[in-house]
Amino acid sequence: MATRYARSVQRLYDSQQQAVVHFTPLREGEVAMYVCGPTVQSAPHIGHLRSALSYDIIRRWFEACGNRVTLVRNVTDIDDKILEGARVAQAEGNPEEWWALAYRVELSFSSAYAAIGVKPPTYEPRATANVSEMIALIEHLIERGHAYPAADGSASVYFDTRSWPAYGALTHQSVDQMEDAADSEPVGKRDPRDFALWKAHREHEPVSASWPSPWGRGRPGWHIECSAMAKRYLGSEFDIHGGGLDLRFPHHENELAQSTAAGDAFARHWVHNGLVNTGGQKMSKSLGNSLFAHDLIAEGRPIVLRYFLSSAHYRSVLDFSGESLTEADAAFSRIESFVQRVEDAGNEVRHAPEVELAEAFVTAMNDDFSVPEALGVVHSTVREGNALLDAGDAAAAVDRAESVIAMLDVLGLNPYAAEWQTAQAGGSAESEKALEHLVEALLAERLEARAKKDFGTSDAIRDQLLNAGIALEDHANGTRWNVK
Template identity: 60%
Template sequence: MTLRLYDTRAQDLRDFVPLDPGNVTMYVCGPTVQSGPHIGHVRAALSFDLLRRWLAQRYGRVTFVRNVTDIDDKVLTNATESEPWWALAYRIEQEFTAAYAGIGILPPTYEPRATASIPQMQELISVLIDRGHAYPAADGSGDVYFDVRSWAAYGSLTHQSVDAMEAAEDADPRGKRTPQDFALWKGSKPDEPADATWASPWGAGRPGWHIECSAMAKRYLGAEFDIHGGGLDLRFPHHENELAQSTAAGDGFAQYWMHNGLVTVNGQKMSKSLGNFTLAADVLALRDPLVVRYALAAAHYRSSLDLSESSWDEAEAALGRISTFVARVRRSLPGAPDESRIGEVPDAFAAAMDDDLGVPQALAVLHDTVRRGNAAIDAAENDEAWDAFVQVDAMVRVLGLDGLMVSGGGDLAEHRTLDALVQTMIAQRAQARADKDWAAADRIRDAIAAAGITLEDSPAGTHWSIDG
């Protein structure tokens, strides 16, 4: 099977061919740490966590970079005398980290802060000036702009012409040659903190937003890498400008551009500026993290996701069906699964994930397998039931829902070890009862109960489960 991904630039599905099959490289635009994360931010990060996990399943090694924009107009605006911009940025960064970890999003291979790559940004700006694609403002402000009309391919990501674009509003327009030119370097201003500026060949100042990601992507992944990801709202101007400045500097940059759909509220984009957002911390305080992860993953990553109370309820019910099956297997099935099958996902699941990360279809395969497993248990077809269990185990791990397996009694190795010990005690209890040694049988029963294990006697034998 061939993995196919939707490439925003091509506006079509493309076969994914990594530059190095032994190390897939990804750069995803991380948060601008101006204020705490809302649930839309978490959905965006989850989309690329799912992609990363599937790439790891297919290729093994994935180098995943997600940046932190810790210097920006919005960060400076939200800072106060009691909490300087750098303290605010650090605090909010921790809130994002906690929200991501809360629903099992894997930490990136590298998570660079913009302020740690200022020399690389200045180097890239110098290259652009030398190549005739950027210019310092003639007014002596210290600003440096990218000259969009100097680069014929500008607009190729979003398929726009320069003349149809709005003016770039990321810097004072007085030093621009063309309204659409965007800032690479922003000269310092009297009302900004002195510690938010760095020396440069063009005067003291700080980087523009777009140059930050170009420089960090090159620093950590090289001049050319496989996938660049981010939210749909970043296509323009942010990603368009990244692509232009990096390729104008002579770098191959990203081979595939991927964008996740937005979370909406009553059909309107969730955003801080509109005031219709739900903070991730508030959701996680009320809902089980696995429920939140499932609900955010249930829609295709490119589609809009309109969340409501029913979204969480449906996710909770779906997870309940899976965990109930896991508990049934461990409570009722004798023996153990075929270890050679562990980690093997069904072909239909792999086909869904290979089709532009079709998580909704993959979840349908997961639930079909749960139903098949339950039917096998009912029919006492133990091998078939164990086979379904192993496949469910593999699928939930790929989807980052492996907490279901832990809540069902630990992973497979732990289950087999514990089962051996409990089965020995069950056999000893059965022998004591056969010998009418009721005191010994009661002691064994009490010891098992004290360990938090419940025994269930039935005509088919005694089965055990963990309380709670």
Template identity: 70%
Template sequence: MNQRIYDSRAAEVVDFTPREAGRIGLYVCGPTVQSAPHIGHLRSALVYDQVRRWFEATGHDVTLIRNVTDIDDKILDNARLAQAAGSSEEWWALAYRVERVFSAAYDAIGVLPPTYEPRATANIREMVELIELLIERGHAYVAADGSASVYFDTASWPEYGALTRQRRDQMEDAADSEPVGKRDPRDFALWKAHREGEPATAAWPSPWGLGRPGWHIECSAMATRYLGTEFDIHGGGLDLRFPHHENELAQSQAAGHAFARHWMHNGLVNTGGQKMSKSLGNSLFAHDLLAQARPIVLRYFLGSAHYRSVLEFSETSLAEAEAAFSRIEGFLERAAALPGFEGATDSAGAHGAACAGVEGLPAAFVAAMLDDFAIPQALAALHEEVRAGNSALAVGDETAAMQHGAAVSRMLDVLGLNPRDPQWVGSSTITGAADAALAILVDELLAQRTRARADKDFATSDAIRDRLLSAGIALEDTPHGPRWSLT
């Protein structure tokens, strides 16, 4: 079975073949470091970490570029507001401080560092050169008001709108700059002239005068610098499709670059049935989430939905994730205690193990990952191995239990969730003997109930169900086996 991915531009699931056999170039839009990271930032970073880990598990050398936008209107505005309130922090210091907070949050949930993490301010020369090329090819122009601003001429590019399937005459005006000096309000900024009142440190020389880059040109320049004019995949959040990614695609191809062969977009996060946004005041910040759950459990929750779907967060989400992951940990601890168990992550860590290939992975898990990274189905395969392993332990079949334990460990390695990996030491052990004991006892009862149902001993099956319910444990029979939760 070939690797399949959903290509946002094609709007369908397609076969994925790397541009260069055995090597994959992946560009992911990173954060604009204006304020603290929230759950949406964590989810997006984790999605592409899962993608990267799977590609490496299947034998590919992955170059992952995740940029940092460290110059932007919002960064300047936030620094200005802070200074008005008495802060002495400059805009560039604010950006660096927030960048470090993002890095710490990513590290906490086990997101591997990118191959390169370029900052926008370190790639100004490449951006200026790309803008010069667009002017030369007739797709950009200097503002008519005499300022140093430069705009992309959307009318000059007939394919503008190809990524999001929009016609130009249906698009809203570009909101990234003032319409003064534009030929058309839908034209977007490539270079923004330095304005009165802005810090002198936030301006760079260019052939058109002092200024700074527009947001969209940053990613085109950095992707090309680090991956070349054509690369395999461009990823980011669904909210970036328009205008950011649409504008990236237009300006890059107008410059003569093939750019990304495939586009991937991860779904957003809902809280209480509403899309998360600053305007609604329902943002969930990374530091709050990490205070509520173990980092490995937060990673499990954030990565449990299909990457293209909306991730629903509720008051019980982290508790449910803790219960589910504790069942995995409980089985793995018991299997690892058996003499001769070989499923534990070696000294190379889970990342090293994930690069070892698909050997030892259940077929259902492999099929799920090849099918557009279908994590829910992959997790179903993992939990099936846990259930089978607990059943083997219940009847004393240590050989089968160790086999299932090895498969569980291998899948956890690929997903970056192996609690035996050194990165989780100190944070990944079960949060108390009571939790561990509960998971073991319930799984043993479920194994007994499964055998009773197979033997058509429904009286025993119902008795076990009622016993669990009286203890406050509800059961749900699913196509992938029984699931339990605290009522």
């Protein structure tokens, strides 16, 4: 399937142009993407999962169209909140250093991403490993007259927003409309909207959280990180810059300003994913309605969580309620049940088929990666396949089943793919094998009881399994069981 859709006409919504535009890669057959990754200060929540998944699906579609995708997703492992989190923890008796906290949280993000089938990025650079590149970029901005050392004599350096006429180009604001930069104190700034490129080391912060620079010890500001890392790994111009909608201002606006002021073309297209609401409210710590990734992953099958997170268009607001995963499980189970039904009828269905994707599916994905419409094609194919099976057209039903699997595979939702074989909630390869052994032993006893017409024992075994959350379905070719 590597080159089948190479000539597809891709359209995407460009946040800067505020329009759906045709997408043509800078280099034919290659797509270069930079996505803002997490600031590893605390455990990942549903919003982090939704963002990472959005770009995973975009990446998978570009790859299905025959492109070689380079995806860079950074890790911000030095930040005010990380340092404050470590300080608070130490005051409470936890001796964990800031860098250890950051690494521990980073691992929890990696684990959560992997649990829902997000492919690892091509490169995942940490901010702390790219400080020299940031210093060089800041020096270049000073040389070009777009940055200046703080007037108060500290080691801080600021971007001069008034020096760059194009500042505000991403969010279409004038400087006078903008809020003051909140990433540092206004002392030493020429304008309160100037933002920090380099932050002077403060006495209450650990020395390990600072680096030497031409202006004195300090650490990089948040925005300069991504400009420096994007250029290092993708060059001065690349195809797509992505991230959550909440990053458009000030983070992405400032990235664009400092990179273009330095003379780089930077991102050709800007893509932003929508946020997540819970019960109709914006998710926030103050409201206490945060949905943490580890809780959601433990609640049900991770593939169902991925299905739910994919079910709304990536640019829309995704609303989570208490019934969301139950409804998603029912919808995804209908897809799985169709394929299983075709197989239970004695047909062989390839679990990794090299088949042509449905034209409507391709059209949906080419239209700004419209996964809801693409899933609509999957479900209509399921309904069509069930009708064909009812009509006795086994060959056509097999064709539809393989088409369904191929479409799911592109979306990272193929339940037969290796990535999902042991990714059951709360389980492992060993526990799955043990469960299978126990259930199959009981099914053998039940089969023997039925052969002897001992239906009391047969029903008792069925009820025993059902009470344990295991449902049975009897078919002409045997009995299938599922954990419900």
